[in-house]
Amino acid sequence: MSTPTPTPTPAPAPATDWRTTATPAIDTRATKPKPWWQKTLSSRATSILLLDIVLFIFFSIVTHGLFASLGSIQALLLTGTEALLLALGLTMLLGAGIFDLSLGANLVLSSVVGATIMKAVVAPDAAGNVTGNLGLGIFAGLVAAVLTGAIFGLVNGILVAYGRINALIATLGTLGVGTGLALVISGGADLGGLPAQLQSGFGLAAVGPIPLPTIVAIVAAVILFLVVRFTRFGMRTLAIGSSRPSAERVGIRVPAHLLKLTIMAGALAGIAGFINIAHFAGTSINGHANDALNAVTAAVIGGTLLEGGRISILGTVWGAALAVILQGGLVMIGVSSYYQLMAVGIVLIIAVGLDRISYVRRRATT
Template identity: 55%
Template sequence: MSATQNAPAQAKDDAADTRAVTQAHPIVRWLGSSGAWVLLLDIALIALFSIISPGNVFWSLQNLESMLLSGTVTLLLALGIAMLLGAGGIDLSVGANLVFSSVVAALTIQALAPNGVAFALIMGAIAAVLAGALFGTVNGIIIGVFDVNSLIATLGTTGLGLAAALLLTGGSDIGGMPAELQAGFGLNTLFGFIPLPFLVAIVAWVILWVVLRKTRFGSRTLAIGSLRLVASRAGVRVSWHILSLAVMTGVLAGISGFISLSNYGATSVSGHPNDALAAITAVVIGGTRLEGGRVSLAGTIWGTALSVILVGGLVIMGVPSFWQLGAVGFVLIVAVCLDRIQARRRPSL
């Protein structure tokens, strides 16, 4: 029998396989996702560290609050990177954007504090968001308008952002923020253990989930990541769409910058060298496809949790910081390798 004669039979078999997957039990389909296995790994690590940590301190409300607070910035940055990856781009400059935005916010608060603390804090938050948006706009113009590879473009703006932050601060951190910044927001909690900044990250997650799943903007994002040329020929303004995604990522980094400032009560120009690594790790582990076309925002939460749980557990166990960084890097490499394996198994279009 010829290959032409075999084609209908093969197509029928493929259709049957597709129907079998579609009609599978919801739990079976859920277990087939990357996010599901990451969530199960999160639960296993929580159980492990709770058992082996001295005095079972890992299993405490105080440690939960600490992990939620430390994961807030990572989650916000990861959300922006996930959306960009959905369109086939990436942003390595989110850490530099965070630092730059926090510096702009701190300088704004310092300048306006004599006019009233509440006014100064509100304007500081607005300044951080605008600074992040400006940073993202620069990235978007370079990537979307001039069609420069996003990896190279954001690697370059990383250096520019950090240089700008150092110039504005004279190379030293800005402290002396009003006590209300930490007491009223940065270290304030709901129910005694849920940090208010974490609620901001959850609201951002909900908004982006709706945008991705329920709007034309989200559909176009995935279309660009799947087949950019086809999306362009279908009428999608690819350059402007990528610019919008870059600005969105910048806004999230700006919010992260203000949250970081409110957590510590001071800027930390040299304190965020691995933020981009942590965020990208969370996104890739969570199941967002590196080539674009698929975004898992639920998986991004579980991937962020994995990074925070892993580092938090190692800190409690007294593991040196370089091993903590190595652990996160190792997890990222494993996640990328698994993504490559899955990509080879996907049928070519």
């Protein structure tokens, strides 16, 4: 009878000395968030602000300090106020992936309706003396202008959000309708004869060195910055712009949200329309042909994506300042208005080109 072969016992594993065991190094550089100051310095808004400063210094030197005078700065601020309000509205729309070509027509129509209502309530005589309730007339003009802008935006929203019409086509159509309606109401001529108190008390009034209308635009920018940064409304706007189907799947009511955005952008255009008539004590129907170009330039240069999904309110502010400084400086050094349009257009093309390059790079790395 054979004896079974015993199974060999495996040798015990050597004891592990914690003092000599190396822990794999973890690279935390990729996951460590950047400090706020580094994010601020590397942002598009900061780059545009620095460019604004460089251009301001350049034009100040070329014009021997005239460009940097208080009167010139206040004129630039007043000019940029309406452009900023339109750009803020467009920035929010672009964040959700909507484009609007009709903002300039909205401003014109709102200013015409506001001026018409104001004249009907105040009814100044041939000498310009007010024969009605001045406060009520100005308030009625303000409400009429803002309400007209909001209704204009409502129509755009219904066409785009519920009618599913391409935003470019829809707003191109309402641009024509709005401009034509303004011409019909005004008889094809600018409306004047508004109370002088409107211009002196608001349109040309200032708090310190800052014009009062500019303060209104700054307040609007601050509110929208907080909305985008800290509210669900801003989060949903960015979600829709990033991916509309995904936003619908998570329960966002996309059409209703888009309608709110178009009404808000329209109301901002209405406020700009009221500021316009307060500034000039009348309407300027033919003075807003390039409003859409300036609004798009400010928004895109500031870092808001045309494709949606990214909003930079601060960048829009500095982008609007860039367009105003560029145009105002070229005027002071005697450059023709034709070249001014070319300059703004070139800046817009460069900004869109840089955005496309960065967008393709981001897509390639994700």
